[in-house]
Amino acid sequence: GQSLEQPSEVTAVEGAIVQINCTYQTSGFYGLSWYQQHDGGAPTFLSYNGLDGLEETGRFSSFLSRSDSYGYLLLQELQMKDSASYFCAVRPRDNYGQNFVFGPGTRLSVLP
């Protein structure tokens, strides 16, 4: 089976850097994705790590270490609009990658 864990809440101030962790127990997966969801809205795709290492997309970076069963999303130069929930997700190999399993989400609050 697949199980992902994330901190439930993180708080940071505008302009700061914040790291949202995702630890997982899985029998194998194709990669780790991150999604952002504002209150009442739809999730939007942020990043994907198919291989170990760091992927950078503007102010957002994502990291994966399969040996440590761990990944994280790094948000730099925080802005008020970054206040949202962030979800990690994997595509399990045991179903040929046809479906996704999401973590419980981390609610980020950015303070002025």
Add this chain to the structure above:
Amino acid sequence: DGGITQSPKYLFRKEGQNVTLSCEQNLNHDAMYWYRQDPGQGLRLIYYSQIVNDFQKGDIAEGYSVSREKKESFPLTVTSAQKNPTAFYLCASRAGSYNEQFFGPGTRLTVL
């Protein structure tokens, strides 16, 4: 503009009634998904479909049914057998072997 539409945005039903949630996409994506999200929770997979006329149960399929008669459409029926149907329902689609899912705006179902 390409995208995914869900209708209606808000839906109210009486207990014991079946209700069908619409999901349409014009992205030409093969795979489509239905998720349920409860307040402060992550996304849980209800059903998914990789091709027309084929679909698979997700983690919480009991009390739900789907059809995939057209590539563009993947309606979800919430039946009276679903014990706690009040939730936010999200539809998503994905192209081929890509990892990014595109989400619709969601339907908030309230059963009175």
